[in-house]
Amino acid sequence: MRGGWSYPEEPEKKQSGSRKMRRLILLWSPLIQLVAGSQCFFPHAWHGNYFHLGFNSPLVVSNSTISEKGRCVESFGSHYVMEEEDRGEKCWRCMTIFRKHHNVLQYKESYCETYFSTFQSLCENIAGDSPMYSMFRRGSESVRCPFKGPFTFSYSKGGSGLNQCSFPKSYLDSCSDHRRLQVHFQACIDVQGSESAVEQMNCLAHWKEGSKHYMVAEMSHDHVHSDETRYRCFVYEKSGKAENRTVTMAQSLSATCRGLWSPTEGYRTFKMEKVATSTATCHLPRFLTSHRTWSSLEGNVRLHLNSGERSLRLSNLEDSRHPEDSHVSCHKVEATNYNSVRLVTFVKSGCDSGFVCSEFVEEANGVLRLNLGQKSLLPSEACTQLYFSSSTLKSLLMVSRTSTTSPGCPMSGHYLVSPPSPALRSLGPSPCPSPSSSLVSGCGSSSMKVEQRCPGKNMTSRTYTCTHHWSREGVTHVVISNPSSPLLLCLSYTGEKAWISTDSCSSKPEHTFSLSQSSPCVQTLLSSSLSSTAPLLPSPLPTILLLLSILLPNVRVSS
Secondary structure, three states: OOOOOOHHHHHHHHHHHHHHHHHHHHHOOHHHHHHOOOOOOOOHHEEEEEOOOOOOEEEEEEEEEOOOOOEEEEEEEEEEEEEEOOOEEEEEEEEEEEEEOOOOEEEEEOOOOOOOHHHHHHHHHOOOOOOOOOEEOOOOOOOOOOOOEEEEOOOOEEEOOOOOEEEEEEEEEEOOOOOEEEEEEEEOOEEEEEEHHHHEEEEEEEEEOOOEEEEEEEEEEOOOHHHHHHHHEEEEEEOOHHHHHHEEEOOOOOOOOOOOOOOOOOOOEEEEEOOOOOOOOOOOOOOHOOOEEEOOOOOEEEEEEEEOOOOEEEOOOOOOOEEEEEEEEEEEEEEEOOOOOEEEEEEEEEOOOEEEEEEEEEEEEEEEEEEOOOOOOHHHHOOOOOOOOOOOOOEEEEEOOOOOOOOOOOOOEEEEEEEOOOOHHHHHOOOOOOOOOEEOOOOOOOOEEEEEEEOOOOEEEEEEEEEEEEOOOOOEEEEEEEEOOOOOEEEEEOOOOOEEOOOOOOOOOOOOEEEEEOOOHHHHHHHHHHOOOOOOOOOHHHHHHHHHHHHOOOOOEEE
């Protein structure tokens, strides 16, 4: 047969072509997987904007993309294969992503490769000691903090754990919403780097890994000016329970959890001890708990006793738009007397808390004086001269308004008020610049009447009820109320000098006036007259007539 036949050569060409085909299939297997593979989507709970240390703008997690990381093309388990394109060239990286909390994602990743066999092999190339990166959700809602204060603590800076600032003790407490922590750092003279400062931590996330616990918080202090200084990670361990609770904690140097392995090693370390806020042996005084609610004379401060009679709520209503409520609990009895008790109380309002020396003095049934010292961070210091002295304490007169019976007014009679005093303006508007004033008290009534006269005008009067009265150190105090006003007033007098207080029964008045009795009450005069007259005896006349009729039967006696 003629040439042109090439049967023997065909097997070699087929073998060569098959080898080339296998190489192409191996080289382009990722593309084949992309065509045949399933679609990749991130869980909806992950979607949002995240801060990532080292990136200038937030990373946005959406359906199938993470900005700055590329598009997800394949996923299996916790592995996500991301496709990136740089200057027209594509590469693929594997991200192993862990959702630690709704607000925290952590991941490890491979290099961005162009040549590899399979996506599985790409993910298998992530080494066990590869760095773990952290992503913190921006604009997220805070969560309940993992521990509840108050704590005292010592701290150190620099990561070595040496040079502990232990005296004086620093202080940490959770805020009333339990989503923030307020930290008071104390400066130690002999520890370099220690400083007196106040910081707040807004708790964003916490989770457990083995025996260790982690927390992410937004920091709030004078040095926060960017996301890099705002976010911090903490690792901590708890031990003990209740008042015996201790916490060891370490803080990261930067806005990541990377490299934070031990609660004893970090940029800043804490050794925290729980402080008891109340004890079973501490109870509020009986004269306080006998009434559930108390208020100051002007009504701006109120007390409400909680059940259990070991705590109360103190409301400060001076700013009606931003009223302030404080929870006050009994920590320790310092001193007690027949009509007074001095306590160390734990007071918390928002993020502000501490221990306050509180003295309750019973003035009369339904009346007490509350003396409050300055706030201390340690209960042992609260009632010392530094925090509780005449120059530092605040005194409040508290009255119970639940009494159903009035004790009456201690004064009885008609009194002239002179000269016209600015203090009388608190009793109501004057009908003229300088009216003549008088006061009628008692006279068969439990109230008093203030009368004012102006030349050529009719007399005006206001009636007050005497709700409480007592005497101390030669001064008589009378709490009076008017039905047309929710405010209470205090009329105080000694001898003929008198004064009116609007916020407390002050013993050092700014303005005084003379209160002299012009005449007693008519009822008083009558009762005095009757009490001074000898009792009337039966008339002896009928007895005399009877004796005469017996002795002188013939004598006619006419009566």
